[in-house]
Amino acid sequence: MTTSLRLSALILPVRRWGAGGRDQWRHAEDLGFHAAYTYDHLSWRSFRDRTWFGALPTLTAAAGVTERLRLGTLVTSPNFRHPVTLAKELLTLDDLSDGRITLGIGAGGNGFDATVLGQEAWSPRERADRFAEFVPLLDRLLTEPAVTHTGAYYSADEARNIPGCVQRPRLPFAIAATGPRGLKLTARHGQAWVTTGDPRLADTGTPEQSRAAIRDQLDRLGDACAAVDRDPGTVGRILLTGFTPERARILDSVEAFADFAGHHAALGIDEIVLHAPIPDSDFAVDQQVFDRIATETLGRLG
Template identity: 75%
Template sequence: MSLRLSTVILPVRPWHEGGRDQWRRAEELGFHTAYSYDHLSWRSFRDLPWFGAIPTLTAAAAATERLRLGTLVTSPNFRHPVTLAKELMTLDDISGGRVSLGIGAGTSGFDATVLGQDPWTPRERADRFAEFLTLLDRLLTEPAVSARGAYYSADEARNVPGCVQRPRLPFAVAATGPRGLKLTAALGQAWVTTGDPKLYEDGTPEQSLESLRGQSSRLDKALAEAGRDTSSIERILLTGFTPERNTLLRSVDAFVDFAGRHQELGFTELVIHAPIPDSDFAADERVFEEIATEGLAQLAR
């Protein structure tokens, strides 16, 4: 598979103060997909402007024509499958079938307790995620759904006329553990990883590559057990969380070197963060745009 380049636009800019222009510029630069985090707040941005993902993506759908759009990632932390399915069906309609859902089990961050609940254990997150995604799949493919689960239920939930994309919009499942990878193999059209978080501070690029190779191998095993070909799923790396995070966007050459090494591992899509000054995602806007327009062409030479 050829390598695609996408971006993440964090929802930090008011729509009429640069937000709309940023999504339009992502389309002009030729990115395959522009994603947004689906959080209510996030790390160092907690006390700064931060807007909702679904309304932002809806506005972006109306402001663009070709650019694919998506979350990276949604989680069960503050969402319910019934209401999320309705919002996604609507967004898929407004965008003309340009939406992908990045989705994962969630973490123990701000979103995990914002509704007043105690944070879930890793086991409970995994249990909830499996039930959440299985029900969401039904809600997006069947016109009427009733289900009773341990965590999520639906009573004659209607989603007519369904998604523009058939049988539903694609799921890009974020997972590294055995249960998550099994779920990816069962329901995913794509797999998402950020690498090994244990290597974030002190790991080396070589260690990161080896860890990613192991994750990909475990995905291959899960796909084989599900009766799927290993080439039947897209493999997405959300960059910015591997040991190269501080050098990746310093130059086109640095990006090309990174991209080539990860393409060799079988990744089909790399996602880079749009620069945000004075943050973990600070970068030279000019270099970012050069990477968008020249990086993959240079890699192909």
């Protein structure tokens, strides 16, 4: 076992900036997390009727109160984003943060974001079709000074993105995908890959079954990389926790989380993301235990 594993935080945008929001991002940096991400939704699950702020303005504010912490979305999707406007906002955010932004991006789902603009929810196939056009176009928009594109779903007419990203050739993409088309996009365009495990096992599976499913996902990611002659070792492997069978126990103690982290590092996961505590929610964990996990886990894995 090596200590190359990174720990990161997921901070949901549920606190007013002056009433705890600002402090959470600063605290994540003080704890030594590699990165802090937030969800890019307009509302989400049990928080639908609770406070919920926008992801990109939140990350902009977080960039202003941190210095070392990487920042990003986990994840953005085409559900309510267009690649032209998203590229401009990301380029600006990358500049404001002095090159600390990672774009987590996925195909989206059928939750609130899928219909909030008044459209019918897209089928899984249409989500995949849109994603297959969205990611390459966004890649071009962030690497080329002017882009014109006419596609089945998205168009750009001489879209300008000067001077480009601080990070070259562009800010990194962390692509959430488990199907063959999404893994192909990851192999071609992703600097990292994101999984939450197998959702079919979240409630009824065992930890062993979950790890076997993640191992299979990693094998298929390797196959997708091989198909485009890419070394799979050049793709980061991120696990967003909170959706695997053992989710209710892993933040009970440093020992419980270190055991979980060790098993997944052995699979090849190199970054594990923990939801920051939120009282009266599915993420209501002890803040002191969370802080100890952040500061003590890696030492236990050496």
